[in-house]
Amino acid sequence: MKSLYDVQQLLKRFGIIVYLGKRLYxxxxxxxxxxxxxxxxxxxxxxxxxxxxxxxxxxxxERQKEDE
Structure with missing residues (x-):
């Protein structure tokens, strides 16, 4: 596991899909x-x-991007 995508795929294995509309959230x-x-x-x-x-x-x- 190396990226956010990999974490998303891990959660997906348990039927968890997260989308709140803002990446930070x-x-x-x-x-x-x-x-x-x-x-x-x-x-x-x-x-x-x-x-x-x-x-x-x-x-x-993501916080650094927002602060810029």
Whole structure:
């Protein structure tokens, strides 16, 4: 897993499709859904941590774009 697209595909495997209309909001909602999957034992620790890092990076990049 290397990109936001990969995280989307991971969530899609569980029937979760996130689209709120703004990329920043999408990333935040994906993070919430990812946490729920992990807390309920549906997602392994390795996948969770990797996806979490990707979402953090994408969130940071998106915030930087907005600030410019």
């Amino acid at each position: 999408d990333i935040e909602m994906m993070k919430i859904e990812l946490e729920r999957l992990y807390q309920n034992g549906l997602l392994g620790r390795e996948d969770y941590l990797q996806a979490e890092l990707i979402l953090r990076r994408e969130h940071r990049l």
